[in-house]
Amino acid sequence: MSDLPADLAAALAARFGEGFTTAAAARAQHAHGESHHRGPPPDGVVFARSTEEVAALLSLCAAFRVPVIPFGAGSSLEGHLIAVRGGISLDLTRMDAILRVSPGDLDCTVQAGVTRERLNADLRDQGLFFPIDPGADATLGGMTATRASGTNAVRYGTMRENVLALTVVLADGRIIRTGSRARKSSAGYDLTRLFVGSEGTLGVIAEITLRLHGIPSRISAALCSFPDVVQAVEAAMAIIQHGIPVARMELMDRGLIAAVNRHARLDLPLRDTLAFEFHGSPASVAEQVELAGGIVREFGGEDFAWAASPEERNRLWKARHQAYHAVVGQRPGAKGWTSDVCVPVSELAGSVLHARALLEGCPVPAAILGHVGDGNFHVVFAVDPDSPEEMEAVARINSSMVRRAVEVGGTCTGEHGVGLGKAAYLREEMGEAVEVMARLKKALDPEGILNPGKIFDL
Numbered sequence: 001m002s003d004l005p006a007d008l009a010a011a012l013a014a015r016f017g018e019g020f021t022t023a024a025a026a027r028a029q030h031a032h033g034e035s036h037h038r039g040p041p042p043d044g045v046v047f048a049r050s051t052e053e054v055a056a057l058l059s060l061c062a063a064f065r066v067p068v069i070p071f072g073a074g075s076s077l078e079g080h081l082i083a084v085r086g087g088i089s090l091d092l093t094r095m096d097a098i099l100r101v102s103p104g105d106l107d108c109t110v111q112a113g114v115t116r117e118r119l120n121a122d123l124r125d126q127g128l129f130f131p132i133d134p135g136a137d138a139t140l141g142g143m144t145a146t147r148a149s150g151t152n153a154v155r156y157g158t159m160r161e162n163v164l165a166l167t168v169v170l171a172d173g174r175i176i177r178t179g180s181r182a183r184k185s186s187a188g189y190d191l192t193r194l195f196v197g198s199e200g201t202l203g204v205i206a207e208i209t210l211r212l213h214g215i216p217s218r219i220s221a222a223l224c225s226f227p228d229v230v231q232a233v234e235a236a237m238a239i240i241q242h243g244i245p246v247a248r249m250e251l252m253d254r255g256l257i258a259a260v261n262r263h264a265r266l267d268l269p270l271r272d273t274l275a276f277e278f279h280g281s282p283a284s285v286a287e288q289v290e291l292a293g294g295i296v297r298e299f300g301g302e303d304f305a306w307a308a309s310p311e312e313r314n315r316l317w318k319a320r321h322q323a324y325h326a327v328v329g330q331r332p333g334a335k336g337w338t339s340d341v342c343v344p345v346s347e348l349a350g351s352v353l354h355a356r357a358l359l360e361g362c363p364v365p366a367a368i369l370g371h372v373g374d375g376n377f378h379v380v381f382a383v384d385p386d387s388p389e390e391m392e393a394v395a396r397i398n399s400s401m402v403r404r405a406v407e408v409g410g411t412c413t414g415e416h417g418v419g420l421g422k423a424a425y426l427r428e429e430m431g432e433a434v435e436v437m438a439r440l441k442k443a444l445d446p447e448g449i450l451n452p453g454k455i456f457d458l
Contacts, residue, residue, distance in 0.1 A: 112141025
């Protein structure tokens with residue numbers, strides 16, 4: 001049952017019509033993301049179609065001090081979407097217009113509800129693409145809010161490097177624009193970077209101006225298997241240290257390969273594996289392939305499976321993109337718990353070996369994967385959220401991984417964001433800087449209505 005103030009519910013119904021609902025099914029759908037995190041449903045859902053409608057909603061909710069939780073594709077992994085204090089789930093998926101594409105400037109502006117696959121489908125005929133690939137077909141607003149990364153980050157960076165400007169609606173309904181389409185600026189504070197990664201706690205991202213890239217003239221991909229996970233990681237480190245501009249370099253341990261083979265009906269060798277992709281001219285890709293091939297052989301790599309056609313590349317990358325569901329799908333009814341620590345590349349082998357040792361006593365199916373080119377790796381667990389014993393065991397493993405990452409100069413989250421799941425570790429990593437974050441939150445959202453309880457709790 002909805003606990004919205006009657007006057008607010010009436011105002012929302014009058015302003016948004018069928019775009020506002022308190023139906024139980026809609027509220028349940030907006031109560032969680034993809035992971036094991038669970039909480040109460042929101043008191044209502046609003047489907048916004050424009051920046052002005054977002055502003056109208058926030059103005060109304062600010063007057064009643066009712067929380068607003070932005071919602072995109074629902075693919076988040078750290079509890080970002082849970083209405084811990086009730087309120088309105090603001091669904092942005094109907095804000096799905098590609099507002100502008102400028103091929104000559106290699107940029108575009110989109111509404112927050114546009115998904116990355118939709119954008120790339122629209123750009124393909126213009127010879128352009130947007131490279132950030134977190135795996136899920138997430139909305140670009142959600143990817144911006146969580147500072148998403150993914151398989152291409154080793155070459156193209158993360159959302160931080162690829163967002164040029166934003167249109168943001170503040171807690172009181174004011175609309176501001178940060179940044180410009182210029183490739184550099186010294187004008188005032190960098191508000192764009194402030195909102196990138198703010199997880200809906202400082203404002204609602206309504207429009208995003210993005211950096212685009214030309215589709216490479218040659219793309220080649222490969223899988224290579226190794227005797228053990230440490231040799232695979234050391235090979236990846238050597239490729240980075242030699243300056244080879246690999247576009248993708250993903251680790252899949254043998255447990256993940258086994259799960260993917262069953263899930264996707266593949267027959268990949270049951271060994272620890274690196275997946276590569278190289279972008280550039282035919283000559284530069286050939287050189288990259290030759291150099292990388294020589295390095296991986298030094299570390300015991302073998303069984304190279306090269307692919308240049310789109311169909312062959314899609315087959316090779318199918319394993320990586322189905323990793324999460326392959327692991328979780330091993331147990332009927334299981335939910336995913338994914339850790340995503342990131343460490344300096346020089347600490348990666350030790351951190352992965354530490355994680356492998358922790359998994360020896362793990363009571364649930366689990367596998368290691370990661371964007372090893374930039375030091376970011378994950379462990380995916382298939383858990384039963386109703387089993388306290390399982391949840392406690394996985395929490396201990398996750399905590400040990402996170403604390404080791406922080407100890408060696410890394411971070412508790414490389415790309416998934418803090419949300420609820422990593423909030424307990426933020427102060428250990430950031431120290432007094434958390435107080436600065438809290439002051440910024442208080443200044444921009446004095447009533448605490450924007451996605452309350454996430455990142456830290458005031």
